[in-house]
Amino acid sequence: MRKGLDGFVLPPRMDYGRVFRVALRTVVEDYDAGRFELIMEADLRSWLFRACVAELEEQGHPPPLPIYAEKPLWRGKRRPDLQLGPGPAEAVELKLQTTKGDSIFLKATGGKNSVQTDLQKVRDYARRGTTGHFVLVEVDDGTTKDYYWRKTIPEAWIPKSEWSEGSRLAWAYHSVPAAPELDRR
Secondary structure (H helix, E strand, O other): OOEOOOOOEOOOOOOHHHHHHHHHHHHHHHHHOOOOOOOOHHHHHHHHHHHHHHHHHHOOOOOOOOEEEOOOEOOOOEOOOEEEOOOOOEEEEEEEEOOOOOOOEOOHHHOOOEHHHHHHHHHHHHHOOOEEEEEEEEEOOOOOOOOHHHHHOOOOOOOHHHEEEOOOEEEEEEEEOOOOHHHOO
């Protein structure tokens, strides 16, 4: 039995990236089935947090569970929407576009609520040794129009292969693996 510096029992080697991907799939399926609504980004973060906890528990991870929302990293310079694993192993940035919610901007000139800013954060996490994840969810507006963000975000930022659609939403999932220790700046 391995114990951490805090005395808590450490889990067997856990793939925290897989935990997050399973949680994302669960949230998308539950939303598509009409089990809940997404009004603001905090709703998405809460449902993902809940799904990550359920997956960690299902995998037999002992308490305390290594999942945090909006916890400062690196002396408070960054606050990922979610963090998983010790270190943390995974840092997640989220964007949600609803018909009623906050606007999302494409470029960093739009401020902190931009796709470009969050993608840069994800690359920064990876450069510092934490796998970065970016998730953008666009809720169906009930019209026959195509989803806006899928055709707006440059392919160089998020390849079309990383986009998916359900019956009530479209989403992009983009991941940047942690840099090997020798490559970190």
